Amino acid sequence: MKKLKVGMISFAHGHAYSYLNSLRAMSNVEITGIADEIKSRVEDVTTNYGLPYYENYEDLLATDLDAVVICSENVRHAEITIAAARSGKHVLCEKPLGISVSEMESMISTCKENGVQLMTAFPCRYLASVIKAKEAVEQGEIGDIIAIKGTNRGSLPSGWFLQSELSGGGALLDHTVHVMDLMNWITKSEVKEVYAYSATLFNDNLEIDDTGMIHVKFANGVFGVLDTSWSRNASFPTWGDVTMTIIGTKGTISIDGFAQKNELYSMENGKGVWNFWGDNMDDYLVKAFVHALLNDKQVPITGEDGLRSTVVALAGYKSVELGQPVLL
Numbered sequence: 001m002k003k004l005k006v007g008m009i010s011f012a013h014g015h016a017y018s019y020l021n022s023l024r025a026m027s028n029v030e031i032t033g034i035a036d037e038i039k040s041r042v043e044d045v046t047t048n049y050g051l052p053y054y055e056n057y058e059d060l061l062a063t064d065l066d067a068v069v070i071c072s073e074n075v076r077h078a079e080i081t082i083a084a085a086r087s088g089k090h091v092l093c094e095k096p097l098g099i100s101v102s103e104m105e106s107m108i109s110t111c112k113e114n115g116v117q118l119m120t121a122f123p124c125r126y127l128a129s130v131i132k133a134k135e136a137v138e139q140g141e142i143g144d145i146i147a148i149k150g151t152n153r154g155s156l157p158s159g160w161f162l163q164s165e166l167s168g169g170g171a172l173l174d175h176t177v178h179v180m181d182l183m184n185w186i187t188k189s190e191v192k193e194v195y196a197y198s199a200t201l202f203n204d205n206l207e208i209d210d211t212g213m214i215h216v217k218f219a220n221g222v223f224g225v226l227d228t229s230w231s232r233n234a235s236f237p238t239w240g241d242v243t244m245t246i247i248g249t250k251g252t253i254s255i256d257g258f259a260q261k262n263e264l265y266s267m268e269n270g271k272g273v274w275n276f277w278g279d280n281m282d283d284y285l286v287k288a289f290v291h292a293l294l295n296d297k298q299v300p301i302t303g304e305d306g307l308r309s310t311v312v313a314l315a316g317y318k319s320v321e322l323g324q325p326v327l328l
Contacts, residue, residue, distance in 0.1 A: 001027065001028055002028065002294060003028050003029060003030045004028060004029050004030070004066050004067060004290050004293055004294055005030050005032045005064065005065040005066045005067070006023055006029055006030070006031055006032065006065065006066065006067050006068065006069060006290075007031070007032050007033045007034070007035065007060045007061075007063070007065045007067075007068045007069075007089075008020060008023075008031070008033075008034045008035070008068065008069045008071070009034075009035045009036070009057045009060065009068050009069070009070045009071070009072060009080055009084075010035070010036050010037075010057070010070065010071050010072035010073070010076070010080070011034070011036050011041045011042050011045070011071060012036075012041070012071060012072050012073045012159075012160060013071040013072070013073075013094050015071055015094060015121065015282065016069070016071035016094075017045075018280075018282040018283075019069050019071065019092075019121075019282060019285075019286050020045065021283075022280070022282060022283040022285075022286040022287065023069070023286060023290075024049065025283075026286075026287065026290060028290065028294060029290055031049075031051055032052065032060075032063060032064070032065045033051060033052035033053065033054055033060050033063065033065075034046055034051050034052070034053060034054070034060075035053075035054040035055070035056065035057040035059070035060040036053075036054075036055075037055055037056070039053065039055065057080060057083070058083065061083060061084055061087040061089060062087070065089060066089065066090060066293065067089055067090035067091065067092065067289075067293055068080075068084050068089050068090075068091055068092070069092045069286075070084070070091060070092070070093045070094060071094045072094070073160045073166040073167065074096060074098075074099055074166065074167050074168045074173075075099055075165065075166050075167070075168055077093055077094070077096075077097060077098050077099075077107070078098045078099075078103035078104070078106060078107050081093055081107045081110070081111070081118065082106060082107060082110045084116075085107075085110045085111040085113075085114045085116050085118070086110065086114055088114060088115070088116060089116060090116045090117045090118075090119075090293055090299075091111065091116065091117070091118045091119065092119045092121060092285075092286070092289045093107075093118065093119070093120060093121060093303075093306070094121045095120060095121050095122060095177045095178065095181075095306065095309075095310075096168070096173060096174075096177045096306070096309070096310040096313065097120050097303060097306030097307055097310050098306075098307075098310065099168030099169070099173075099310075099314075100314070101307070101311055101314065104303070104306065104307045104310060104311075105307070107303060108303040108304060108307065111303060117292070117293065117298070117299045117302075118299075118302065118303035118306075119289050119292075119299035119300075119301055119302065119303070120181075120301050120302065120303060120305050120306030121285060121301075122177075122178060122181045122182075122285070122301050122305065122306070122309075123281035123282045123284070123285040124178045124179070124181070124182055124242055124257060124281060125181070125182065125185060125281075125285075125300075125301060126279070126281040126284035126285055126288075127242065127257040127258075127278070127279075127281050128260070128278060128279055129255045129256060129257055129259065130182060130244075130255060130257060133186070133244070133246060133253045133255050134185065134186050136253055137186055137246065137248070137253070140250075141250070141251060141253075142246065142247075142248030142249070142250050142251035142252060142253055143248040143249030143250030143251065144248060144249045145186070145187055145222050145246060145247070145248050146222065146223070146247050146248060146249060147222060147223040147224065147225075147247045148183050148186070148187070148222065148223075148224045148225075148244055148245065148246050148247070149224075149225050149226075149244065149245045149247075150179040150182070150183065150224065150225070150226040150227070150242075150243060150244040150245075151179070151226065151227040151241055151242070151243045151244075152175040152176075152178055152179045152226065152227070152228055152240065152241065152242055153175070153227055153228075153229050153230075153231050153232055153240050153241055154171075154174075154175055154229075154230050154231075154232055154239055154240030154241075155230060155232040155233070155234070155236060155239050155240055156202070156203055156206075156210060156230045157174070157230070161174065162206065162207075162208050163208075164207070164208050167208070169208070169209070169313065169314075169317060170198070170200075170208035170209035170210060170212075170230075171198070171208075171209050171210050171211060171212045171228050171229050171230045172196060172198040172209055172212035172214065172228050172313055172316050172317060172320075173310075173313045173314070173317070174228070174230075175212065175228035175229070175230070175240075176212065176214055176226060176228045176309070176310075176312060176313035176316060177306075177309040177310055177312075177313055178242065178309075179226050179228075179242060179244065180214075180216075180224075180226065180309040180312050180313070181301075181305060181306075181308070181309040182244065183216075183218075183224050183226075183244075184305070184308050184309060185305075186246065187218050187220060187222050187224075188220075189218040189219045189220040189222060190218065190219050190308060190328075191216045191217070191218055191219075191224075191308075191311075191312050191315075191328055192217055192218065192219045192327065192328055193216065193217040193325050193326070193327055193328065194214065194215070194216050194312055194315040194316055194318075194319050194325065194326045194328065195214075195215045195216075195319050195324070195325040195326070196212065196213065196214040196215065196315075196316030196317070196319040196320050197211075197212065197213045197214075197320060198211060198212045198213075198316070198317070198320050199211045201229075202229070202230065202231055202233070203230075210229065210230040210231075211229045211230070211231065212227070212228035212229055212316070213225070213226070213227055213228070213229075214226045214228060214312065214313070214316045216312060235271050237263070237271065237272040237273050237274040238258070238261075238273070238274040238276075241256070241257070241258060242255075242256075242257035242258060243255060243256050243257065258274070258276055258278070259278075260276060260277055260278030260279075261274040261275055261276045261277065261278075262274070262275045262277060263275075285301075288300050288301075311328065312328075315328055
């Protein structure tokens with residue numbers, strides 16, 4: 001059996017653990033090593049699973065491997081992706097793809113110039129409710145789309161997410177990209193105008209935005225609005241949500257991405273807990289990446305997809321600065 005040799009670069013983003021578990025479960029994947037400049041961040045993983053450790057990602061890229069999964073701080077995505085591409089390695093990069101249009105364009109062009117593929121980590125495309133909704137839209141069940149209302153309301157993250165020099169932005173950047181990608185994907189159109197609001201409302205002494213609301217106009221005439229706030233407090237049963245209401249000329253579809261859950265109430269926890277039992281979207285994402293590379297096919301979520309959603313968030317910050325809509 002042909003195996004894909006995959007390395008992982010940085011466990012700064014918690015999704016790395018989920019991606020690692022998916023890769024370990026695949027018989028057609030060989031994990032060749034993990035690179036992270038902070039050894040303590042990956043020491044348990046490398047020790048428990050007997051994986052080679054690299055302090056410098058350049059040393060991992062110099063080995064015989066086919067692809068890398070990048071889960072670093074946002075500001076390092078471009079640097080690492082470009083280095084991987086120049087080493088001839090395919091890339092699965094955590095979202096947002098980058099923190100500026102120029103660096104994302106450079107990531108995409110460098111991968112193409114070196115004959116490797118760049119996939120953006122948008123696992124929400126693999127939520128069962130999202131897939132079914134997209135099928136219903138394509139079959140004309142609700143007519144033509146008029147508008148989409150979405151939410152990606154989360155709880156306050158920690159660490160580097162709250163440091164703009166490492167994250168590139170707060171809630172407006174962090175929670176625009178997932179659902180905006182779904183809107184792009186379902187409408188099959190691109191955003192042409194952005195009007196946004198962001199502020200720090202829910203957490204005292206925070207030096208980054210924890211509140212966001214972004215309004216968009218698509219080229220095909222569809223309107224969209226998205227709540228991107230870190231507004232779920234510590235008592236909320238889970239980290240957050242992914243929802244959309246798609247309004248058409250003949251009907252409406254409501255999507256709750258994480259509705260497949262059990263509700264647990266116990267004195268031990270001191271609050272309610274939602275245990276999601278639906279399909280593992282991260283698992284489907286990783287499998288799609290591996291399948292595409294092993295079969296010489298196009299990855300299903302490209303660097304261009306990552307660019308299209310992130311540019312909306314960046315335009316949102318520009319809109320907040322100017323106090324008016326921004327044209328793309």
